[in-house]
Amino acid sequence: MATLEFRTALREAMSEEMERDDDIFLIGEEVAEYDGAYKVSEGMLDRFGHDRVIDSPISELGFAGLGIGAAMNGLRPIVEFMTFNFSFVAFDQVINNAPNMRYMSGGQFEVPIVFRGPNGAAGQLGATHSNSTEALYSNIPGLKVVSPSVPDDGKGLLKTAIRDDDPVVFLESELMYGMKREVSEESDYTIPIGSARVAREGSDVTIVAHSKSYHIAMDAAEALGEQGYEAEVIDPRTIKPLDIETIVESVVKTNRLVVIDESTPFTSVASEITHQVQDRAFDYLDAPILRVTPPDTPAPYAPNLMDAYMPGVDETVDKCLRVLYAE
Amino acid sequence: MADDTSGPDPNSGSNGSLNGGADLPEGFPHASQLKQAGITSLADLHDLESLEDLAGIGPAYARDIQNALEESDVGAPAAEAANGASPEAATTEKRPSPLSEEESEAPVGGAATQQTTDIPEGPLEETVTYETYPADTYGHEEIGFADEEVLDLLRNMLLQRRFENRCRQMYQRQKISGFLHLYIGQEAVSTGSVNAIDLGEDSVITAYRDHGMGLAMGITPEEGMAELFGKEAGCSSGKGGSMHFFDAEKKMMGGHAIVGAHLPLGAGLAFAHKYRGDDNVCLCFFGDGAMHQGAFREACNLAGIYELPIVFVCENNQYAMGTAVDRAFSKPDLFKHGYNFDFPASLASGMDVFSVNKAVQDHVENYARNDQPSLLEVRTYRYQGHSITDPAEYRGEGELDQRQSQDAINRLQDYILERDLATEADMEGIDEAVKQRVKDAIDAANEASFPDEEAIYDDIYTQDDYPFIA
Ligand SMILES: Cc1ncc(C[n+]2csc(CCOP(=O)(O)OP(=O)(O)O)c2C)c(N)n1
Ligand SMILES: [Mg+2]
Numbered sequence: 001m002a003t004l005e006f007r008t009a010l011r012e013a014m015s016e017e018m019e020r021d022d023d024i025f026l027i028g029e030e031v032a033e034y035d036g037a038y039k040v041s042e043g044m045l046d047r048f049g050h051d052r053v054i055d056s057p058i059s060e061l062g063f064a065g066l067g068i069g070a071a072m073n074g075l076r077p078i079v080e081f082m083t084f085n086f087s088f089v090a091f092d093q094v095i096n097n098a099p100n101m102r103y104m105s106g107g108q109f110e111v112p113i114v115f116r117g118p119n120g121a122a123g124q125l126g127a128t129h130s131n132s133t134e135a136l137y138s139n140i141p142g143l144k145v146v147s148p149s150v151p152d153d154g155k156g157l158l159k160t161a162i163r164d165d166d167p168v169v170f171l172e173s174e175l176m177y178g179m180k181r182e183v184s185e186e187s188d189y190t191i192p193i194g195s196a197r198v199a200r201e202g203s204d205v206t207i208v209a210h211s212k213s214y215h216i217a218m219d220a221a222e223a224l225g226e227q228g229y230e231a232e233v234i235d236p237r238t239i240k241p242l243d244i245e246t247i248v249e250s251v252v253k254t255n256r257l258v259v260i261d262e263s264t265p266f267t268s269v270a271s272e273i274t275h276q277v278q279d280r281a282f283d284y285l286d287a288p289i290l291r292v293t294p295p296d297t298p299a300p301y302a303p304n305l306m307d308a309y310m311p312g313v314d315e316t317v318d319k320c321l322r323v324l325y326a327e
Numbered sequence: 328m329a330d331d332t333s334g335p336d337p338n339s340g341s342n343g344s345l346n347g348g349a350d351l352p353e354g355f356p357h358a359s360q361l362k363q364a365g366i367t368s369l370a371d372l373h374d375l376e377s378l379e380d381l382a383g384i385g386p387a388y389a390r391d392i393q394n395a396l397e398e399s400d401v402g403a404p405a406a407e408a409a410n411g412a413s414p415e416a417a418t419t420e421k422r423p424s425p426l427s428e429e430e431s432e433a434p435v436g437g438a439a440t441q442q443t444t445d446i447p448e449g450p451l452e453e454t455v456t457y458e459t460y461p462a463d464t465y466g467h468e469e470i471g472f473a474d475e476e477v478l479d480l481l482r483n484m485l486l487q488r489r490f491e492n493r494c495r496q497m498y499q500r501q502k503i504s505g506f507l508h509l510y511i512g513q514e515a516v517s518t519g520s521v522n523a524i525d526l527g528e529d530s531v532i533t534a535y536r537d538h539g540m541g542l543a544m545g546i547t548p549e550e551g552m553a554e555l556f557g558k559e560a561g562c563s564s565g566k567g568g569s570m571h572f573f574d575a576e577k578k579m580m581g582g583h584a585i586v587g588a589h590l591p592l593g594a595g596l597a598f599a600h601k602y603r604g605d606d607n608v609c610l611c612f613f614g615d616g617a618m619h620q621g622a623f624r625e626a627c628n629l630a631g632i633y634e635l636p637i638v639f640v641c642e643n644n645q646y647a648m649g650t651a652v653d654r655a656f657s658k659p660d661l662f663k664h665g666y667n668f669d670f671p672a673s674l675a676s677g678m679d680v681f682s683v684n685k686a687v688q689d690h691v692e693n694y695a696r697n698d699q700p701s702l703l704e705v706r707t708y709r710y711q712g713h714s715i716t717d718p719a720e721y722r723g724e725g726e727l728d729q730r731q732s733q734d735a736i737n738r739l740q741d742y743i744l745e746r747d748l749a750t751e752a753d754m755e756g757i758d759e760a761v762k763q764r765v766k767d768a769i770d771a772a773n774e775a776s777f778p779d780e781e782a783i784y785d786d787i788y789t790q791d792d793y794p795f796i797a
Contacts, residue, residue: 063589096588
């Protein structure tokens, strides 16, 4: 195990894959000369040259579409959005072109592309720069959506995403890029898309959380432990396809579920998990499923408002205590 | 690949005609990249120790440049070879320009940008040249067709027209559903273009009015009709319908139904050609209406900075649904929009298959010589409404008759008679055979089966056991 920053783990994933396969290239704003807006691609220009690490002008629609066309013509692009807030300018390409091409052509064309970049709120940036896009993208058939919470998963899953023959939306987090954790040094380290990780075992309540929320879940589990409740924490890691079996198995054991999700609550990832669990494990539930999400509002700026907006440890502990009828 | 640090090239006084040159020998590869790196002549190049030290020049570019340099040393610049026949007319317009005609001072201190804040005295003027390809200008031999090939062109255009006439009828009989946009009147564009490229190697992408292009590229009438009927034997397995004809083998990269959305895909197809280092190009067709989309601008700009092998072909059929071009454009000469990207741009008649063919040949050759993407406007006309349900009442009086009097199929038939390439009876024979072929395709489509219901889950993901939520 090596201790790496999240951004380094992601860079290793890309670099190892690019080393392995010449058809892979990276394109996005500031990925080359500037070394990456968040330094994820730092040094990659020197290593791979201008032909494979390509600066695009501020042209999300254009370079997302270019990536898809290149993928239809045999290449394997990695498209970096400076943040996923800007992917909306390329929405048509990501949701209408990438995932539909295989289907509409009766399987004649595949689109092996990864759209990656930071997703979700990153402090007090106001509403336009704080979007959590996992619910939006996972609503689209033909896309896969991956959202890791720790560097090790980041590396293993990004390598898999790059090798995947279908379009993958790979959601990172600005606030986690500097997080240092252990990362496998196994050569050719991959983690399958669609498999959840049971991060902490417990028998009293299940908490499901991905990306930044996973860390809230772990802290909440710690706090609950101090009160004598053992929470099981599951990080789905992949939003789509969702490893619902692992979640259901846990609920069958704990009979209680709290889902943390940074997307706003209406038609969110949390709503989908809630629906699927009641569908498959209704008889095992001892309490209604509760969600910890932002309110159904745009993200604010003021520090106190933003604190209130984001899912937090206290709220998670409270909701767990409620489903435990322990308040 | 180019990075995005460069501004407009201060040395360029023109957006380059199809014959346009540079300071380096005409057609020298990656000239704009070299200029950005301060290399403006062969002498500069000879002075260099290593090409790869230049900012923006990767190993692939270095290889091209080295080859060209060696070639030029033997005294045979690649550029002078091609472009024999010069087009009949060139339209020149003078316009004030924000770009300086003057050589700019080389930036001091190793600056990465060549832009300067020293503003030259104005007013600035520059000359832009646009080639044109009017109808009735080219004979088949001079643009490379043998006598019998002229009959193939006719056969192909007739196939499109007869096929689509039957589509109309099949829609009325409710064999075809959904949107149905007919290409009738525009057949010279598809046939002329496809016969100017390396079919199966060059890639072609177009919008939803795509039956004609599909048939020109070799999708069979059987596969096309079966697709329209929603049958599994269709060119997109019954999953695409009228607007989404695909044929991977022919590199027919689709009919695309979101207006403008496929232009960046075209840039990406071209990107892959260049990345792999094959010598192929992408022809990217779109309607006049698509040019309003931001996607047009983004695709052109990316193609320009990355020097992608693409010809943007605007099929100006005068209308986007009911919106006439001159009601919708502040600059209705659509070919002139290429100016904004320093593209060579030209204008061709879409009512003459030879004019289209010659124009596309020139544009493709231009890329081979100059590494420049380009814009070709083809003026054409659709005889039917926008879609099958549109009575097209927005047309001017007598407009349709006037346009039909220019019909490309009639024009070719007259040409064939004039040149004694075939008799009236021969051509009737061809038409009868085409009609029979289309009729057989309808019979086959009627017989063919719909996809299995399970097929709804096929070809979404590669993974066979993907856990769908039903
Ligand atoms: C983004 C988008 N907006 C609107 C439409 C509806 N629409 C379909 S075709 C069309 C007109 C396009 O005209 P043009 O590009 O000139 O092509 P033509 O129909 O003349 O071949 C419109 C508005 C669409 N398909 N996509
Ligand atoms: Mg039109």
